Amino acid sequence: MTVSRVINDSGYISQETRSRVEEAIQELGYIPNALARSLRFKQTRTIALIVTDITNPFFTTVARGVEDTASEQDFSVIFCNTDESPDEEARYVNVLMQKQVDGLLLVPAGGSIESIKSLRAHRLPFVLLDRRIPNIEVDVVYSDHEQGAFEIIMHLLELGHQRIAVLSGPADVTSASDRVAGYCRALAHVGMDPHVAPIYYGPFTAEGGYESAKRALAATPRPTALFAANNFIANGALRAIREAGLKLVDDVSLVTFDDLSDSFFIEPFLTVVQQPAYEIGRQATLLLLDRLAGNGPDEPQEIILPAQLIVRKSSGPPPCHTG
């Protein structure tokens, strides 16, 4: 029909016909079918965001950054939760490819590589979020886990701590291992043996943090500070500290990577490294949309945004420290 010309106002059309068509559109409440349009153009103006758990405030904020940015350019976003399961991830990727999303934003579940292969095989543009996949050249946007960890550990070392236990996330997730790397670099930086206190690996959950902290606090000599790899772990660690009858700061300091938005805490007291979550979502989306528009850079990009140390009240000098 000539209707198409009116809607996209392309090509020549007489004023009268235009009005008549517009009238009819009003009357019938006509809404164009984007599906048919997409079928022709092979473009859905829909992208997807796959995270491990939208309920994690870090990812929530990332998601908001993604949606805002996508919406600015008239893209819709489908969201998915994998709960760290590579199988779920693969299932979602498959469905999304069938639905012909134009691109994908992905927080890869631990050690998963199947999905990446599949995405590549089908030439579906995608950008990784928060986590790298070692030895694979792809677009990825994340905050500087290594440097953030380095700074927060240096903060503890400068306070005089000698035994700092790391309550890490899963070993096969780079956001966890990069933080461990930063810890090791800080210790090496002051000439200490990185293995003076063990590193406890576990899931990024309060339960995992609780278990790790319990084991860490049972060691002799007891560590004077705990470095939690994210705020869920910190939450569990706090519980373990309380149950062990220890007092925060006086007996043991606790610092963490902040995966929670500041505003959720009425009175924030944890010393943290804060990540630019919204900006991570925004930058990743901009990169993806640039690629979709054909304006992307030639090489795969690795965008690393700075994380910021915020010293608050949960860190202080170690007990019995003179000086």
Next chain:
Amino acid sequence: MTVSRVINDSGYISQETRSRVEEAIQELGYIPNALARSLRFKQTRTIALIVTDITNPFFTTVARGVEDTASEQDFSVIFCNTDESPDEEARYVNVLMQKQVDGLLLVPAGGSIESIKSLRAHRLPFVLLDRRIPNIEVDVVYSDHEQGAFEIIMHLLELGHQRIAVLSGPADVTSASDRVAGYCRALAHVGMDPHVAPIYYGPFTAEGGYESAKRALAATPRPTALFAANNFIANGALRAIREAGLKLVDDVSLVTFDDLSDSFFIEPFLTVVQQPAYEIGRQATLLLLDRLAGNGPDEPQEIILPAQLIVRKSSGPPPCHTG
């Protein structure tokens, strides 16, 4: 092609052809195009979730409930943020209708009714979340704001409070006005005049809560307790209390409707009414999907889930209270 028969294994097909086709599928990495399928069936297996702000932990949890439930039945979900703007809402609804989503979950922006009309005109199934629209018969799922408020106010009254100021959300949002109604009922229940302390209306934000609380605390005689309509408002109120040099509980009690998930707080201390956010998302999705499948109830449903009073440390007897 015969391919279709293989994929949907419908109709008769010889074993040999089947194998040959499956082989080809493997080799070419063929993925069926759901768009074309949807075009034929007028069914996208995609729904949308429109909230005011996914960053609000209440909505985050709702969203998780929605996605989990949708995913179980192989539906994808597109999410959108309106920031309480009816215009944005209308824009999203329009785009989503073009994209032929099968149904919609909507937290209506304050006073908006255009979108509802549009959805109805186009017969797109939808379920309202968290907020009613007065005088319109539609499916809606929310927690019992009125009863929750009633209970938390009764709790304060039983502690001996006589002047309870309400720091409400926007007057035209039922989740706010229902809470005010519960407040009034509680006061009436004990024979008090509901207008003994004013009700402060404002946005559901920390800033709004701060402003309302400042005005409330400046009144003479000063209220002995504040009832915040959500946790952002409570957050702002806490700041106002601190800045006024007042001490929580000793000088003024503070209770709130809990829009934050418990796990976000390291040591929760606020007395709150807790909403079943996940369940709200789940129930709404089940209802919507039932309707899409043609199994829905005939009448519009109004599903009201109970909210739960949790007494913690931010509420106590009023100052100078004897008895």
Next chain:
DNA sequence: CTGTTAGCGCTTTCAA
């Protein structure tokens, strides 16, 4: 300036 044709990838119907 407006209408027709064809095809995007799928499935239902009918024929071979």
Next chain:
DNA sequence: TTGAAAGCGCTAACAG
């Protein structure tokens, strides 16, 4: 048991 034709709603290209 398999293939061909037709149509879902859209638009680019062409014809009138």
